Amino acid sequence: MARRVTWIKHELANAQGLVVVVDAGSSLLGEDIALMSEGRVMVEGMNRARYDAMAVGRMDALKGLEVLQARAAEAEFDILSANLVDPGSQELLFEPYTIIEREGARIGIIGISDADVAQMPPMAAVAAYVDATEAAQRYVAELRDQVDVLIVLSRLGLGENKELAAAAPGINVIIGGKTRRVMNAPERVGDTLITEMGYNGERGGKLTAFIGADGAPYDYVQEVVNLTDGYADDREAALMLDGYREEFSQP
Amino acid sequence: MRIGRFVPGRAALVGLFLAIILAGCTRAETPAATLGPPLPPPTTPAPEPSNTPPQATATATAVQAAAMPTATDTPGPAMRPDEGLSLTVLHTNDVYGYVDPCG
Numbered sequence: 001m002a003r004r005v006t007w008i009k010h011e012l013a014n015a016q017g018l019v020v021v022v023d024a025g026s027s028l029l030g031e032d033i034a035l036m037s038e039g040r041v042m043v044e045g046m047n048r049a050r051y052d053a054m055a056v057g058r059m060d061a062l063k064g065l066e067v068l069q070a071r072a073a074e075a076e077f078d079i080l081s082a083n084l085v086d087p088g089s090q091e092l093l094f095e096p097y098t099i100i101e102r103e104g105a106r107i108g109i110i111g112i113s114d115a116d117v118a119q120m121p122p123m124a125a126v127a128a129y130v131d132a133t134e135a136a137q138r139y140v141a142e143l144r145d146q147v148d149v150l151i152v153l154s155r156l157g158l159g160e161n162k163e164l165a166a167a168a169p170g171i172n173v174i175i176g177g178k179t180r181r182v183m184n185a186p187e188r189v190g191d192t193l194i195t196e197m198g199y200n201g202e203r204g205g206k207l208t209a210f211i212g213a214d215g216a217p218y219d220y221v222q223e224v225v226n227l228t229d230g231y232a233d234d235r236e237a238a239l240m241l242d243g244y245r246e247e248f249s250q251p
Numbered sequence: 252m253r254i255g256r257f258v259p260g261r262a263a264l265v266g267l268f269l270a271i272i273l274a275g276c277t278r279a280e281t282p283a284a285t286l287g288p289p290l291p292p293p294t295t296p297a298p299e300p301s302n303t304p305p306q307a308t309a310t311a312t313a314v315q316a317a318a319m320p321t322a323t324d325t326p327g328p329a330m331r332p333d334e335g336l337s338l339t340v341l342h343t344n345d346v347y348g349y350v351d352p353c354g
Contacts, residue, residue, distance in 0.1 A: 001350040008341055017337040024344035034348025042348060059347055105336060149338050177344030199345035201354035207342065212335040227353040241350055 001045040002233035002241060007204055007225055008049040009234065018103050021050055021077075024153045024177035024196065025057030025113070028071060033241070036248040038063050039071045041241065048237050051077040053098055055111035055153035056084060057177060064122030065093065080111025080153065083135035084118060087128040096139050099147060108147035110139045112164070114155040114178060132156055136168040144170045149211060151175065158187070158196065165192035172211055184224055191216040203227060 008021055023046065028039035039060070046054070056079060061068055072079040072094065082096035097110040118129040136152060143150055149172045154161050157179040165171055166189050173186075176196035186195040186207060197205035203226055210219040346354055 001354045003353055004343070011339075011341055015339060017339065019339040019341065021341045022343075023346070024342065027343065027346035028348060030346075030348030031350070031354075032348070033350055039348070041350060042346070045350070057345070059345075107338070148336060151340065173338065173340055175340060175342045175344065180345050195342070196344055197342060199347065200349045201343060201346040203343075203353075205342045206339065208337060208339045210335060210337050218335070229352075244350075 001042070001201065002237040003227045003229075003231040004201060004204060005045060005049045005234035005237040006231045007227060008051075011206065012050060018105055018107065018149070020052045020100065020102070020107055020109070020151065022052055022109065022151065022153055022175055023054035024175045025055035025111075025155050026059035026177055027054065027057070027201075028060045028068075029062040030059050033244045033248055035062070037244055038067050040074070041244045043071050043075045044240055045237055047074075047076045048234070048240070051075075052100055053078040053080055053109045053111070053153065055079075055155055055177075056081040056094055056113045056117060057155045058114065058116040058120060061117050061120045061123045061127075065126045069093075078109070078111075080109065081113040081117075082110050082139050083130035083132050084113050084127050085130055086126070090128075093127060096135070097143060099143070105148040106146065108143040108150045110136065110143070110150070110152045112136055112152055112154040112156060114157070117155070132160070133164060133167045136164055136171075140168045140170045149173075158194065161194050162187065162189050165189035165194060170215070172215065172217070173207065173209055175205075175207075182224060183222070185222050186220060188217070193217055193220060195222060197224065201227065 012019060028042045029035055033041050054077060078098040079094055080097060081094040084093045085091060086093060097108055100107045112132050112135060115129045117123060118127040140150065150170060152171050152174045154164060154174050154176050155178050156164060158176055158181055161174050161176045165174060169190055171192045174192055174194040176194060179196065180199040181196050182198045182203060183195045186193040193209055195205060195207050197203050203224055206223040206225060208221045209217050212218050
């Protein structure tokens with residue numbers, strides 16, 4: 001985490017043009033301190049890294065809906081899902097999208113969850129899954145004319161993300177997860193670039209897309225960032241992690 | 252003496268050759284950073300002046316010119332008709348709560 005904060009801070013400090021920081025989900029819970037802190041350590045670290053948004057994935061729901069909504073309230077970034085609803089009221093459980101205004105442009109970000117989230121034991125009674133393609137088509141249509149660029153954070157996996165791009169044209173970039181591929185280059189379906197970047201936080205991805213006025217990408221640069229010890233620990237993040245280790249250390 | 256007359260010519264050729272190679276390397280090392288400038292604010296009449304304005308390469312200019320829409324195109328409320336944009340996405344996924352060593 002501390003290396004990731006260093007990497008993102010460095011990128012943001014040297015950024016030109018539009019830059020957003022996102023996570024495609026299944027990131028808040030799983031290992032040790034993250035599980036014991038019910039995801040607080042991850043949210044705090046991502047706040048320090050100035051994330052803009054993430055999608056809700058299966059691992060984020062390990063501790064149930066109340067815990068995840070509490071983390072969403074603490075997050076200084078948006079935790080999104082356009083296709084998880086209350087089984088009774090059919091109301092969305094999270095914000096479906098966010099619009100970020102940056103450098104004079106409007107960036108829309110939609111979160112798409114996979115069906116696994118609603119099947120997790122703590123979620124089964126409180127969450128229902130809405131078809132991802134239907135949700136994406138609905139919100140792409142709603143947002144496309146409001147924004148300059150549209151990003152989808154998707155838990156569907158690479159194969160289904162390609163189908164999603166074909167079924168919901170108008171998405172500029174899909175940042176995926178679940179299939180956990182380390183992609184040296186994005187795949188293109190229509191005018192949509194699709195990528196994802198490994199797992200366990202061992203790497204970060206940096207995709208720069210050059211998008212023409214017609215909405216079609218005409219160039220890209222994809223970087224795989226291996227978060228090895230070539231990245232120093234961010235001092236503040238390291239201190240934050242030490243605090244969590246002390247709080248949850250075994251007697 | 253023949254060699255003495257010949258060397259300056261050869262040196263000039265070698266110098267020209269090196270200059271071509273170095274110029275090529277310089278362009279190749281900076282394929283993206285100098286492409287299009289960021290999209291300026293849609294409601295701002297003119298961008299803030301900058302001491303180091305981004306330079307558009309010939310390639311970027313050619314591509315943008317080819318993609319230039321007609322005056323009737325309205326792809327979005329904030330999209331300038333004569334420019335695209337560059338978007339950088341820093342992204343992670345499936346971190347699974349790992350904080351060490353990378354996470």
